[in-house]
Amino acid sequence: MTHDGTAGVEGGDLDDEANDADRDHGSVCAYTEYRRGDESPTDVPRTGAAADGLEEAVWDALAGVEDPEMPIGVVDLGLIYDVRVDDGSVVVEMTLTYSGCPARTMLTENVEEAVAAVDGVDDVGVRLVWSPEWTVEMVSESGRDALREFGLSV
Amino acid sequence: MAGSFEASDGLSSRERRALETLLTRLGDDEFVLAERYTEWQVRAPSLESDLALANNAQDELGHARLWYDVLADVGLDERALAYERDPADFRHGTLVELPFETGDWADAVLRSYLYDVAEDLRLEALTASSHPKIADRVGKIRSEEKYHREHARSWLERLAEDDDGRGRLQDALDRLFPHALTLFEPAVPPRLGAKASENDVAKAAAVDADVVDLGLRTATLEELRSEWLSIVVPFLESLDLAVAVDRDAENPEADLDALLPDARGRDGAHTEAWFDLHDELTRTYRELGRTETTTIMEAPDG
Numbered sequence: 001m002t003h004d005g006t007a008g009v010e011g012g013d014l015d016d017e018a019n020d021a022d023r024d025h026g027s028v029c030a031y032t033e034y035r036r037g038d039e040s041p042t043d044v045p046r047t048g049a050a051a052d053g054l055e056e057a058v059w060d061a062l063a064g065v066e067d068p069e070m071p072i073g074v075v076d077l078g079l080i081y082d083v084r085v086d087d088g089s090v091v092v093e094m095t096l097t098y099s100g101c102p103a104r105t106m107l108t109e110n111v112e113e114a115v116a117a118v119d120g121v122d123d124v125g126v127r128l129v130w131s132p133e134w135t136v137e138m139v140s141e142s143g144r145d146a147l148r149e150f151g152l153s154v
Numbered sequence: 155m156a157g158s159f160e161a162s163d164g165l166s167s168r169e170r171r172a173l174e175t176l177l178t179r180l181g182d183d184e185f186v187l188a189e190r191y192t193e194w195q196v197r198a199p200s201l202e203s204d205l206a207l208a209n210n211a212q213d214e215l216g217h218a219r220l221w222y223d224v225l226a227d228v229g230l231d232e233r234a235l236a237y238e239r240d241p242a243d244f245r246h247g248t249l250v251e252l253p254f255e256t257g258d259w260a261d262a263v264l265r266s267y268l269y270d271v272a273e274d275l276r277l278e279a280l281t282a283s284s285h286p287k288i289a290d291r292v293g294k295i296r297s298e299e300k301y302h303r304e305h306a307r308s309w310l311e312r313l314a315e316d317d318d319g320r321g322r323l324q325d326a327l328d329r330l331f332p333h334a335l336t337l338f339e340p341a342v343p344p345r346l347g348a349k350a351s352e353n354d355v356a357k358a359a360a361v362d363a364d365v366v367d368l369g370l371r372t373a374t375l376e377e378l379r380s381e382w383l384s385i386v387v388p389f390l391e392s393l394d395l396a397v398a399v400d401r402d403a404e405n406p407e408a409d410l411d412a413l414l415p416d417a418r419g420r421d422g423a424h425t426e427a428w429f430d431l432h433d434e435l436t437r438t439y440r441e442l443g444r445t446e447t448t449t450i451m452e453a454p455d456g
Contacts, residue, residue, distance in 0.1 A: 055228075068183055098216065098298075099213065099216035099217055099219075099220055099294055099295060099298060100212040100214075100215055100216025100217075100219075101211050101216065102212075104219075128223070129290060130290050130291045130293070130382070131289075131291075131293055131294070132292045132293070133293050133294045149157040
């Protein structure tokens with residue numbers, strides 16, 4: 001997911017069709033199936049309750065990823081919108097509570113590392129999505145208990 | 155004819171240019187405004203307003219990153235866009251790059267108001283964007299932006315209550331209004347490394363027409379400007395401020411065009427203030443590899 005330092009700003013003449021066609025767009029971001037914002041699923045966040053096999057192991061790993069500011073995991077916080085497992089290839093779709101979240105890179109990297117460490121996972125892609133917008137209603141019951149214990153009113 | 159932006163590869167050169175131009179203007183506005191807002195930290199008139207503006211700055215920075223993220227799909231790296239790009243390649247309107255008049259809170263809240271109303275309208279016009287990733291982001295951004303407008307409006311009302319405050323607002327309005335109009339100017343396609351030519355400048359309007367034609371944004375810049383005027387002019391007039399627009403004039407469009415500053419930002423021409431700000435905001439990045447600390451005085455002998 002991180003694109004840090006992998007590609008520089010491209011120069012070149014945008015009018016030049018041939019030049020354009022030569023560019024390799026595909027290698028930068030491998031995931032191009034986007035869900036339309038206005039067709040947002042109502043079944044998010046997901047918690048992996050019905051998962052089994054490798055997918056279950058991935059959900060277990062995700063449950064162990066903590067929010068850096070509060071004593072709550074990213075699954076309980078309701079940040080994980082989807083996990084797709086295809087052989088050893090895993091795609092995690094997640095959101096953040098706030099677009100300007102300063103822990104953005106930290107969170108996505110922690111998610112990526114936790115999933116990558118699962119036996120049988122060969123590669124991981126983490127995609128940030130913003131629809132539907134995260135709300136406090138997405139926090140799980142046990143997550144609410146943890147946040148109340150922490151002193152937040154939820 | 156709406157384009158298909160479901161997949162980022164396989165875009166035609168027309169689609170790619172429209173997408174890059176739209177996202178660059180969106181991201182750059184937010185990025186540069188965030189940078190300017192941070193100058194108010196520990197200087198705003200009250201602790202609450204200090205925190206509010208710092209928070210708005212963080213919001214705008216987050217939104218800039220959301221737009222730059224979409225550019226990552228066409229191979230443009232966020233860090234390079236923010237810190238390695240030539241300052242002349244930025245496409246923000248000059249409204250967001252101007253320095254604040256020293257200590258002039260009226261400037262800060264008026265600028266925020268002019269900008270945030272414009273932003274809300276353009277976000278509305280992106281809600282049904284043909285690009286799924288753009289549409290995906292709009293709801294989140296709008297939910298955070300509504301507080302900015304509330305904040306700006308309430309401060310404008312307070313400042314306009316007495317003659318001194320209203321006078322400051324009027325000065326700020328006279329100074330900023332022409333620059334606010336640049337928000338609705340077509341952007342010259344960013345060449346991202348190459349110098350813009352006169353040919354590019356002439357192309358700006360055509361590229362913005364592509365943005366609408368391809369369904370990336372569902373309103374034209376003229377429509378957005380006209381909507382913006384219909385909101386900001388009556389509100390400012392209700393505060394007894396005089397806006398330099400005669401909406402009943404014979405040819406209001408031409409009058410507005412005449413008000414535009416020479417450098418509009420969107421056209422790749424910027425005020426000197428932008429180059430200074432850019433130098434400052436990229437300094438830490440440029441010095442990341444340094445191996446010596448800065449000293450504030452000579453080491454004492456012995």
